[in-house]
Amino acid sequence: MAARLELAGGAYVLRGARVPAAVLPAALAGLADAQGLAGVDLAVEGGRLGAVAPAGTLHAGAALDLAGRQVWPAFHDLHTHLDKTHTLARAPNADGTLLGAVKAVMADHARWRPGELEARADFALRCAWAHGTAGLRTHLDAAGPQARMAWEAMLALREGWASRVRVQMVAMAPMETYLDDGAEDFVRRVAETGGVLGGVTRVPGLPPPAARQRLAQALAALFDWAVRYGLDVDLHVDESCEPEADSLLEVARHTQARGLGGRVVCGHCCSLSVQTDETRERMLDACRAAGLAIVGLPLVNLFLQDRAPDRTPRLRGLPPLQEIAARGIPVALSSDNCADAFHAYGDYDMLEVFREAVRNGHLDRHIGGWPASVTATPAALMRQAGSGRIEEGGAADFVIFDARGIPELLARPQSDRLVVRAGRPLAVSPPPFDELDAALARAGEA
Known part of the structure; x- marks a missing residue:
């Protein structure tokens, strides 16, 4: 998935995402299911969310079908x-x-x-x-x-x-x-x-x-x-x-x-x-x-x-x-x-x-x-305008989880989550602890 997003060059549509309705515009709140998740399509361009619409309604541009996987804001x-x-x-x-x-x-x-x-x-x-x-x-x-x-x-x-x-x-x-x-x-x-x-x-x-x-x-x-x-x-x-x-x-x-x-x-x-x-x-x-x-x-x-x-x-x-x-x-x-x-x-x-x-x-x-x-x-x-939500015009900063519902999301650590910033996938993992040991040693702390 990360490779496909990278190939899209920062302009693409995520189809069939499930997003917590609590972080969506009020106009989409009615799409929420019993778990509070709403099916939407997300258009990303220029590091921002160009459109957020009901699932199955955005068709232009390169697309990736999430098949119900969850997308949460940063x-x-x-x-x-x-x-x-x-x-x-x-x-x-x-x-x-x-x-x-x-x-x-x-x-x-x-x-x-x-x-x-x-x-x-x-x-x-x-x-x-x-x-x-x-x-x-x-x-x-x-x-x-x-x-x-x-x-x-x-x-x-x-x-x-x-x-x-x-x-x-x-x-x-x-x-x-x-x-x-x-x-x-x-x-x-x-x-x-x-x-x-x-x-x-x-x-x-x-x-x-x-x-x-x-x-x-x-x-x-x-x-x-x-x-x-x-x-x-x-x-x-x-x-x-x-x-x-x-x-x-x-x-x-x-x-x-x-x-x-x-x-x-x-x-x-x-x-x-x-x-x-x-x-x-x-x-x-x-x-x-x-x-x-x-x-x-x-x-x-x-x-x-x-x-x-x-x-x-x-x-x-x-x-x-x-x-x-x-x-x-x-x-x-x-x-x-x-x-x-x-x-x-x-x-x-x-x-x-x-x-x-x-x-x-x-x-x-x-x-x-x-x-x-x-x-x-x-x-x-924290007064972080344009962050923490999935809405048109907001920053394309979000996390994609390989989980369709809340029970699936919480059943596993989701170590394979895909973190996206400004529309681009991050190629980072939590640092190994021995790197901290080395940094402290360089700082003179045994």
Whole structure:
């Protein structure tokens, strides 16, 4: 198939494709079957989609019959941590818990250097690129002696990868950073380099009442800075299975009060799954009214939440994805950590993320809208115009799978997927791990 597309010289018609209706123009939504897939023909020319029409209606030009194989738009990975990626071997998690991961990474900060960080993050981006990702947002630790260096290294990578994977950077700072004397200098630097304001919505080291008050003050300051400098906000929120973790409500209030709907993303939100129905409904009402979005991180939350030594977890740790979506709240799915103390596995493959979310979140019963959670929804939240959808005039960036229905798609890893960019097939595969070893060795990291 790749050879035939290449021979077509960038101008061709894909006939008989099955595309998730959630990423198609509204006029074609009525073609969706029970799995949310619509039969269409796609015309590609000049690196863009020239036409998208019902199957069997486009006849001009060189054609390739997909016979019902699926075509998805390029993936967008809204929440990752490229600064930590591939540090597992040298910084393992001693007890497997979230706190153990935090301690391991903090201790590893002293080993971060520009060359080795660039090698690790570049390897991760090569994996994402080969799997079909076109946009990726990474959170970067913004405290400690390594913070400035890591930000500068990622800026260089962002520039180098701009034509392949569009990288966005979130300054993940301790919440009290936004109350410090140097807060404006910090925020200005983020703004000048095209970044996003971030953090983790907790204040450690204080008793609960004082911590709650201090967090409220810090959030107020953060949102004030976001308004003043015109910045988006992307936060780690309530990453625990503790019912009393409810900072999401405070974030929603500030989002609504500042008029930042559509510009605030909340990651994790695991505690929603263990709160009472009344509490959860109240919080989701606030989120919908505020216009914020939620990103679920199934691989990492399934791996870390409700973890204790020599004990099988009782809780899944996923946010209530179905209830969030039913409220009309934008919801994305993302990779989060890969090959570090927070998550030993992962390869920046958004199909893997989607598969595990469907299986563990029981999304199969109403699956029609969920393909947008790894394509159109994160692309919109990243403001990637013309990406993440299959529509006339959009970029011809898509992935062809040798699978006709959703069960076939999720039954196998789809390692033979065909990634197409600007209408041309990519001749790339995920890089072998020994290449990372060699790159780290060249960077002086054994």
